Amino acid sequence: MKNFFLSDAKINKQYTIANICNDIDIKTKTRLLEFGFFCNQTVVVRNFSLKKGVLLVELNNQTISLRKKEASCVVVYG
Amino acid sequence: MAEILIVGNPNTGKSTFFNTLTKANAHTGNFHGVTVNFKKAECKVLNCTFVDLPGLYSMSPNSYEEEVSVNYILSHKKSCIVCLCNNQTLRRNLLLATELIDLGREVVVVVNEIGKKIIVDYNKLQEKLGVKVISLKANNKKTFKNFFSFFETKKEEKNTNENYDKFYQEKVLCGCEYYRKLLNISDKISLNNYEYLEKNIKEKYTKIDEILKYSEYKTDHIVGKSKIDKIILNKYLCLPIFLIILFVIFYLTFFSVGKFFSDILRYIIQDLIGENFVNFLNNQNTPQFVVSLVKDGIFSGVGSVVSFLPQVVILFLFLDILEQSGYISRLAFCLDDALKSVGLSGRGVYTLIMGFGCSTTASLTARNMSDNNAKIKTALLSPYMSCSAKLPVYAVIGGAFFFS
Numbered sequence: 001m002k003n004f005f006l007s008d009a010k011i012n013k014q015y016t017i018a019n020i021c022n023d024i025d026i027k028t029k030t031r032l033l034e035f036g037f038f039c040n041q042t043v044v045v046r047n048f049s050l051k052k053g054v055l056l057v058e059l060n061n062q063t064i065s066l067r068k069k070e071a072s073c074v075v076v077y078g
Numbered sequence: 079m080a081e082i083l084i085v086g087n088p089n090t091g092k093s094t095f096f097n098t099l100t101k102a103n104a105h106t107g108n109f110h111g112v113t114v115n116f117k118k119a120e121c122k123v124l125n126c127t128f129v130d131l132p133g134l135y136s137m138s139p140n141s142y143e144e145e146v147s148v149n150y151i152l153s154h155k156k157s158c159i160v161c162l163c164n165n166q167t168l169r170r171n172l173l174l175a176t177e178l179i180d181l182g183r184e185v186v187v188v189v190n191e192i193g194k195k196i197i198v199d200y201n202k203l204q205e206k207l208g209v210k211v212i213s214l215k216a217n218n219k220k221t222f223k224n225f226f227s228f229f230e231t232k233k234e235e236k237n238t239n240e241n242y243d244k245f246y247q248e249k250v251l252c253g254c255e256y257y258r259k260l261l262n263i264s265d266k267i268s269l270n271n272y273e274y275l276e277k278n279i280k281e282k283y284t285k286i287d288e289i290l291k292y293s294e295y296k297t298d299h300i301v302g303k304s305k306i307d308k309i310i311l312n313k314y315l316c317l318p319i320f321l322i323i324l325f326v327i328f329y330l331t332f333f334s335v336g337k338f339f340s341d342i343l344r345y346i347i348q349d350l351i352g353e354n355f356v357n358f359l360n361n362q363n364t365p366q367f368v369v370s371l372v373k374d375g376i377f378s379g380v381g382s383v384v385s386f387l388p389q390v391v392i393l394f395l396f397l398d399i400l401e402q403s404g405y406i407s408r409l410a411f412c413l414d415d416a417l418k419s420v421g422l423s424g425r426g427v428y429t430l431i432m433g434f435g436c437s438t439t440a441s442l443t444a445r446n447m448s449d450n451n452a453k454i455k456t457a458l459l460s461p462y463m464s465c466s467a468k469l470p471v472y473a474v475i476g477g478a479f480f481f482s
């Protein structure tokens with residue numbers, strides 16, 4: 001299965017997180033992990049703003065808004 | 079007098095809880111980062127002081143207002159902590175609670191029950207967490223019975239086994255800037271930090287999941303978009319809808335309802351009371367300059383300022399509806415692109431909209447934005463929003479220059 005970034009994911013389709021890259025600042029990574037972004041968790045992108053500045057992502061029954069910068073270091077497959 | 083800190087994730091209802099407890103009027107709103115500084119008030123029932131702190135996701139602060147909270151928690155080591163959780167986001171909320179418990183602090187977990195779709199056995203949760211768990215509804219004092227009786231019978235300061243050194247070391251290994259600064263550590267963050275961080279948070283969540291599994295934590299599928307969200311968050315409709323809402327609010331405030339009440343108030347002050355009082359003065363042969371002072375200065379001047387009161391009240395009412403309904407968080411998402419093109423961020427919407435109510439307090443809410451550049455720009459922009467206190471000023475200047 002091909003891996004790609006969450007920022008390129010299709011809307012309303014379920015994906016599994018493969019990895020969180022380390023090429024973000026540690027603050028952002030901390031926040032992502034605290035929100036529950038781990039390998040093997042499933043995520044669904046519910047909506048994004050026109051230019052994909054922000055993505056609304058569903059994870060563990062919660063909607064979380066992610067900036068593109070954040071979403072493009074979450075690697076998913078599915 | 080003992081001090082109890084109200085701590086918890088953003089938007090869990092801390093300020094609502096604080097207001098119900100102490101009859102204070104801390105600002106509440108359905109948006110993350112409404113509270114940006116601590117606020118203290120006394121609770122008569124328990125004879126202690128409660129402190130409402132800004133929301134934070136964990137003890138690793140990521141923004142200014144989170145630092146305010148962490149500073150307060152770490153500098154008031156004797157204070158008992160009420161960790162407010164929300165039953166809908168319990169898993170994430172427990173991350174902070176477990177951090178505080180691991181730190182050895184005296185913690186009481188209070189679960190704010192909003193909506194009923196979640197089933198938790200609070201006794202089991204209490205057994206697993208090892209601290210008192212109380213459930214209540216933050217906006218309803220009648221549900222506070224258990225909370226009050228727990229604090230009334232609570233013994234003085236428990237012998238807590240605080241673990242600050244270990245806690246600091248752990249946070250430093252996780253690469254948290256706040257604790258690195260605190261301990262004067264200047265070496266660069268390495269890959270090891272990233273790996274340790276991942277392992278650390280994963281361990282915490284594994285523990286939380288075990289606890290929640292034991293206490294039968296069930297969530298129905300509560301999120302996903304509702305029908306209304308589908309329309310409000312639609313790519314092409316969101317902007318027109320926002321403009322229509324703004325138009326309706328301003329129309330009702332300044333032209334129809336608001337103007338109606340303003341006119342009535344002005345009529346009462348200037349024509350009914352003012353006119354009769356001036357007639358009375360004239361009958362008493364009062365010197366003309368005093369009559370003029372009373373007529374043009376007091377009744378016209380004060381009257382025209384006070385007559386804006388209904389409009390201010392109505393504007394605040396609408397802003398509150400916008401704020402409490404959660405529309406602003408959706409707006410932040412929708413307008414992110416548009417605001418980013420001028421160097422702001424979607425989160426700034428909250429500050430800018432609140433600027434219509436009071437620019438001064440609104441500019442403070444810019445604090446919760448993580449992007450420093452956007453934060454400063456938003457704060458500098460907020461005074462240009464036409465806040466309600468500026469209305470009388472417009473009226474006076476307008477009246478002076480444009481007579482008709």
Ligand SMILES: Nc1nc2c(ncn2[C@@H]2O[C@H](COP(=O)(O)OP(=O)(O)OP(=O)(O)O)[C@@H](O)[C@H]2O)c(=O)[nH]1
Nearest residue numbers: 088089090091092093094106107111112113133216
């Ligand atoms: N229905 C209901 N709504 C609640 C309850 N408690 C809080 N809310 C709502 O939840 C929203 C957030 O409440 P706040 O008290 O501002 O939350 P907070 O934890 O102080 O948030 P921050 O200051 O941003 O950290 C508001 O819109 C409240 O009206 C409750 O018990 N029932």
Ligand SMILES: [Mg+2]
Nearest residue numbers: 092093112113
């Ligand atoms: Mg608050």
